[in-house]
Amino acid sequence: MPEIEYFYSAHSAYAYLGSARFMAIAKAAGRTITHRPNDLRRVVPASGSTPFSERSKGHYAYFFRREIDRWAEERNAPVMVGRPTHHDKDMTLCNGMLIAGLVQDKYINQLTHVMLESHWRDDSDLADRDTLVALARQVEMDPEPLLDAALSEEVQAIYEANTVEAIKRSVFSSPAYFVDGDMFYGQDRLEMVERALRQPYAPS
């Protein structure tokens, strides 16, 4: 089956806001989603974007509050008040757990979605093993095999490869979608992803 490649991190606000819509688009198009969780702490600086610490208050007010709120309304994806408490923790475990699911041939769409949603709606701590256990159970997956493999060399090598590939393809941040090589950066491009699946855009 043809695919749509999906580069993101399990704690990303905009991946959350587009998550349900993206899965609906892929399903309607009959395409498999190829999940490629990656390490945003490396991808964002490599893209040449201004580091988060150097961005202005106006930038935060617009891109990390007003845009989130309007898109939450637009996508019917509710968000918590304020910034998730555990947002700046290391996301290796949750992203590794998703990759472990792939390695173990599981269908991980729902697990991804509940990670994103619970982090941005319910303030869940995606670096906490018990939280991840509860989320996996919520989508009827056995947590232990996934968590046991999440930090293994095999899974971490894939995490690294996804990160390197994202940098190589100039992914700027999360989420980015690839339809037959055409990159769409940001969940605000999902309507264009949908259109590209029906009718590719002319080459540049």
Add this chain to the structure above:
Amino acid sequence: MSEIEYFYSAHSIFAYLGSARIQEIAKASGRNLVHRPIDLNQIVPAGGAASFKERTPKQRAYFFRREIDRWSEERNAPVMVGYPTHHYKDTALCNRMVIAGVVQGHNVDQLSHAMLQTHWLEDTDLADPDTLARLAESVDLAPRPLLDAAMSDEIQAIYQANTDEAIKRSVFGSPTYFVDGDMFYGQDRLEMVERSLRQPYKPSGAPNMPPA
């Protein structure tokens, strides 16, 4: 009449790609489109974004080629092959000519559109008075009064006031639209502009600042 404020520069690619659509949206909603041309050379650094020169080749390939081409197709707004020859000239004259039109009580929608479109489709030089005269005539405006006023202190002061106001409101670039105080940055937000004219989005709380 209630309004939509429109901050842009007359040579801006994304203002061009959204130009026909914003005018159509404004008309359909019965709102007046308030043109506020700004000096992008002052705006972009103030927003905290990297300057154009500092952007990487990959950023340029995506944002200034692939995005332009796809949106051009999406908006049915054709663009020339390559980069406009005169794109880095001083844009004060064309922007101030649009402001002069506003001050003299004209509807400048067509003039603004003609500048944007010809710059990106026909490679026009928007720093050239003869080109601007021809563009004004093409939309049935007398060029002389507009060009004469464009260089006046009065118009210069409005151009600077627009730019200062844009910086104050943290406009990041061109185009930016305001609907009753709610800012929408980029022509890719025009469908949200349209929605907010029917039904405003709910207000937001304080910004999510990262830990220091």
